[in-house]
Every structure is written in structure tokens, then in C-alpha cells.
Amino acid sequence: MSLPRSINTMENPVFYAELGELIATSGHAAFAAHLWQLVDQWVPIHGAELNEWTLDEQHGRVLNIQRLGRAGQRNELSPAHTLPPLNEHPLLRDMLDMQDPLLIQIRARADRSHQCSLVSRQGDRRYVISLYRPPAQRGFSLAELSFLKCLSDTLLPLMERHAQLLRQAAPPEREPAHTLLEHSQLQREFDKRLSLSDITLSAREQQVCLGLLTGGTVPQMAEQLSVKNSSVETYLKRAAAKLGVSGRHGLAKWMIGA
Template sequence: MNLTRSIGETQGPHFYAEMGELISNSGHERFAADMLHLVDKWVPIHLVDLSEWTLDELRDSVLDIKLLGSAGLKKELSVPQTLHPLNDHPLMREMLRMQDPLLIQMKAKANSAHPLGSSHQCNLVSRQGNRRCVISFYRPPTQRGFSLAELSFLKCLSDTLLPLMERHAQLLRQVPHTEAEPAHTLLEQSQLQREFYKRLALSDITLSAREQEVCLGLLTGGTVPQIAEKLSVKNSSIETYLKRAAAKLGVSGRHGLAKWMVGS
């Protein structure tokens, strides 16, 4: 398809109709599929992933990566079995000090140890405080990488797509936890989270989803008011969840939780 002609067509009624549908589906499961359908008409892509990163900018580290939607042909893209720590992720260096929206191109690498790193990627990134909203477009390594014209087109389109992505992420955060869980599946778990769940499994202890969130929030340095705000509950509720979790773990308070985590 002629990209120059396609860019002109984005001013037509069909483009605005599809953009309106994308806007109306913000916060819903169809959002990623609608974005794929919209973009693929002008820049061929096989997969789109929408994710929200939470960074600890003081320690130059990743606290969490959540998948907020995905659509496309995953089977055509290879995914390596070995995962490196989140802080070694190739996007990390670019996103830490960013102020303005970014377009980050990553060419396919045959021996990449990161998720979908062996595919061609174009990542659109925006910043809101310590959060980064990321739209990732992928092509299989058997096809050519993104051309300069395609990258330029996606950069222009990002002025519209990134604010919609931020709205999508905000709407998902406002949904009650039980409904938001499928859309907030972790793209990759941090090392601390993996160790936490491993310790639970070895101890044969079952915590509720809320109790797990509170424990992980405290273990990663969060305060009771911060966790309460994130979960949209009262401070007293956080204290209650902590007491319930501590009773099941056989510990006392936050310090006891930390000692349990390290096995002492």
C-alpha cells in the first residue's frame, strides 16, 4: 500500500469513524483489537501490546509491568523461554529520563533473551509521573523492519494514540479489582513478586488477592496511605488485610513480613 496515499486517507470519514470506535472502547477489552485494526490499514503489523510500567525513578528500577490489552497473531512471533530481570529490559534505559513522548524502534535480534525481542518493534511511550504508557507494535523477523516513512507516520499518529492509551489505563484503574483483573494481567513479574509467590507455594499458604496486593505493596516500600489510594480503600482496610495476612503467615506486622520474605 502507498503510505503517502494512506496518510491522506486518515483525514477521511472512515478514519474518524474508526477512531471514534477506538475512543468509545477505551477501558474495554476490544480497545487493543480496535487499535490493531486502525493502524494495520496503514502500517502492517502482526501484534499490538498495550502496557503500563511503574518505575522507581530514584533507584532506576521497574516496580511493575501490567498488560492492558493485546491483539494480533502471537503464533507468528517467537517468544524466548529465558527472561532477564526487568531492569535489563531494552526499553528501560530510554524510558527512565524521558520527558516528552517517545518512539523507540527495536530491530529484531535473533538471540534476544527478552519477550518478543526477536521481532521487529515500534514502541510509542508517554509519561505520567512514575508511570509509562507503552504501545508496542510488532512484526515477525521474517518480514522487513519498519521503514522511515512508517516510523514517521506512527510518530504523527502517536499524538492521538498515546492520550487514548493514557485514558484507557486510567479507566482500567477505576474499575473494581475483580473486574479489572483480566486486563491487568502481569506482562512480566518482578523478581520480588516471583519470590513472594514461591515462598507462599512452599509454605502452602493461601492469601486472598487483596492480602497479596497489600503484602507486595509493603514489601516494595509502599506506605499504608499509598496502598489505600491505589486500591481505592480506607487506610483501616489496608491494616485489616495486613493483619489477616500476617496471621496466616505466622508473623507480626510489616517487619515480620519482611523477615518471612527472606526466610528468617
């Protein structure tokens, strides 16, 4: 698979509609499914697992692996991601001494699927997004790995936030939220970020920012707000200046605190 427009993908309205849904379900059972769906649109995968590792760095061993979500076509995957003994796990060596975020590829064997893991570090914890393909299919191409590495700048901070919310609230699992509920949750999260940043936006500026986060285009937002395209662009410029961001990607990274 070739991804010649991988950078431009992150300005695609569909990408941001799905990212908005992912942000809205942080801390809930639907998060893993939305992450899988977002990635699968651009890099086909058959499953995704989210795990939080706790390491004993001094002795080079794993203390615990906490699953934070799983989604995908599980029946098409091999028993590949049945965990081996913790301290023999193929990811451990790379994760012990890491400082910056990693992308680790594990190629398929007879008993293991193709796996690409995105990993970040916070103290003795590692946050791991593992993406899978069945052994019978081809592995991840260089273009796909490059795109996933770029995408990890957005996904890993959001994964860390998801883990933090789960620790704080420990909510029971529920079915994926409906679109209206997700939009309401996104509004609450947006308001919370504004409050934490001590930034005030006008009602129109907030509306166009939320429109961008849910994949809206300037003409669509102009029609919804009954204003001219130029007015929407003015609202976006004012909001971007107050937030210190540029474009959808910058707004999304601000939203997740990256």
C-alpha cells in the same frame, strides 16, 4: 512500504470510523483489538501490546509492568516479547529520563521480533504501545515510523485514558462490543466530554460530530438527517466554533482530551 499520503490518511473516513470504535471501547477488553486493527490498516503489523510501567526513577529500575491489553496474530510472532529481566529491558534506558513522548524502534534478532513502541509519561508511570512484526519480515520503514509518530499524538492520550478507566472500574474482560453498542458508548463519552467542557451543542450539531467520529461523510449525514449538504456543513462549522476545533483530527483530539 511508502506512505506519501500519511497526513491525508488522518482525514480518511475509514480512519475515523475505526478511531470512533477505539474511543468507544476505552476501558474494555476490546480496546487492544481495535487499536491493532486501526494501526494495521495503514502500517501492517502482526501484534500489539499495551503496558503500563511503574518506575523507580531515583534508582533507575522497574517496579512493575501491568499489561493493559494484547491483540494480533500471536502465532506468527516469535517469543520476542517475552519480557527479559525487568531491569535489563531494552526500553528502560530511554524511558527513565524521557519528558516528551517517544517512538523507540528495536530491530529483530534471532529471538526478538521487530518492535516499535510509542511511549508517554505521567509521573513515575510510562504508557507503552508496542507494535510487532515477525523477525522474518522487514523492519519498519522511515515512512512508517514517521506516520506512527504522527499517530502517537492521538493514540497515546487515548491509551492513558484507557488505563485510567481500567483502574477506576476494573471491569471483567468481555468479548468485543457490537457496532450498535459501540455507537451508544461513543454517544455517552461524547456527552460526558461536553459536560466536562461546559459546552452545549444542538441535537443536530451533536449528530454531525458523532457522524464525523464514526467516519461519515457530509453527503451520508445529509441523507441520514434528510437535509441539504450545506445544512450539514453549517452544523459542523457551528459545532467546531463552540468546541474550538478544526476537522476530524481536531475533533478526535478534543474527544480524547488531548
